[in-house]
Amino acid sequence: MDDSAAKTNLHNYLNHERAAVLAKLDGLSEYDVRRPMTTTGTNLLGLVKHLATWEARYLGEVFGRPFPEPLTRWDLEEERLADMWATADESRADVVDRYRRVWAHSDATIEALSLDDTGRVEWWGAEKVPLFNVLVHVLAETSRHAGHADILREELDGAVGTDAEAMAADGHDAGFWAERRAEIEAAARGAAG
Template sequence: MIDDFAKQYLHSDLREVRETMLWKLDGLAEYDARRPLTSTGTNLLGLIKHLSNTEARYFGEVFGRPFPERLPWWGADKWATEHESRTEIVDRYRRAWAHSDATITALDIDAPGHVPWWPRPDVKLFNVMVHVLTETNRHAGHADILREQLDGVVGTDAGNTALREKGTAFWANHRAKVEKAAKAADPAQA
């Protein structure tokens, strides 16, 4: 009973955060979806591409259910080349979801898997579900910050307007208050 609940709960959370990741691309120009916004090149479309790889490999290879498409190498999957369309990357992410969902549905939460690149490679579906959910949430946080840098849009979906309703003046004042506190706490800034 608890196994079914845990599996459904984790799966539901994973589905929600996937949608959040795609929502972060809504309304963005092609350049803004792709452009590097950190010194390491992190960008929104690259995060989607990377998460496609993550889901396809973890819910595929780990359980002997390989994803039927060729995937980019780890590390080469965090940015989109000029030859890859946004539609292609988003569609691959959705196909990776379908493949992952099929694995999650077909297997019991204690089904064995093998992650050869982990220090303790013998795992259960539970371990992989928690890992992928954690990884996706981590990147959703990155995506939230990246999108805020681009146009100030924050939150988990278009209906999440509470932060935006406060307006730019409120946030400018809030940021100034945080900056003042940071400087006051550091004697070197005085």
């Protein structure tokens, strides 16, 4: 596979994962997109804000192409987790629109550079990291958080799938999932003795 095809393939997968994360917000209330769903406060809108911050960093400042808006700092303790949740003053539209602006900025970086072009990932303590490595890292991180979003959305209203249409057209009702869960619970209890 040539570099152009590899870059296009990675970029297409990244675009799919980006869209999957945003689809998890569709149809939910303002409270539900912000609601802390885990012990550490993980929430859907916070995942979007976090992904925007770090994609801007990796596909922006790492390659000397800083995103033109302020980002929370990774190296200041008081700001370290500020990208994991949206304040009451930050609207859903603001967070989503910022993520889309980050996409455009990142896409320009991806298009302008070859996979062998290098940047500096300061928080890795690494000099000369190729775009290929950074793009794979951003794809992996986005996929990881898309998986988190899948679980959070399922917990909120049972919706599953990678986009709004799939979530709505799953074809299984609550009764099906209750029976499936009971079957899995019985297997877990059986295995535990």
